[in-house]
Amino acid sequence: MRAYLHPFRGSTPTDARPPTPRTVTKWILTRPDALPENDRLKLKSVLVHCPEQDALTRHLRDFAQILTRLQGDRLLEWITAVRADDLPSMHTFANGLERDLDAVIAGLTLPWSSGIVEGHVNRLKMIKRQMYGRAGFSLLRKRVLLA
Structure with a gap:
């Protein structure tokens, strides 16, 4: 061993x-x-x-x-x-x-940024994708305004 x-x-x-x-x-x-x-x-x-x-x-x-x-x-x-x-x-x-x-x-x-605007665009696109094929423009409009 x-x-x-x-x-x-x-x-x-x-x-x-x-x-x-x-x-x-x-x-x-x-x-x-x-x-x-x-x-x-x-x-x-x-x-x-x-x-x-x-x-x-x-x-x-x-x-x-x-x-x-x-x-x-x-x-x-x-x-x-x-x-x-x-x-x-x-x-x-x-x-x-x-x-x-x-x-x-x-x-x-430059100190300015478009990040806030891009964030809102991203949020709106997400709401639109969630609603796709489910309802008309009027409901989409209400969700965007109330979100």
Whole structure:
């Protein structure tokens, strides 16, 4: 029995499983100051081993800062930085932003939003779908006005 267990006694346990892509994504999308120290160290380890992931993380965090702080004037600088790296998916995203650059910059700079209007439109469409084929326009009108 001892001969059977002998090879395993001196060995150290293997490292824990690597983090899942979902976990790494969560770490990247969480604000760095809100990330627990243990997770921050694990993320740092992942980024050290993959330079592409490190560049992607930098670009995502920079874009999040532009988005949350309404710094649309930095967008062209950000797009230039994205183009400097070899990240095809980010190039595709940047191309999409450039298609209507003026509107994107305005959306990332101005404090106004059409979110409230979009919410009301969504509510009206939901009521219309619930009523489809069940009643006429007069009942639909009453539901919309009373809702």
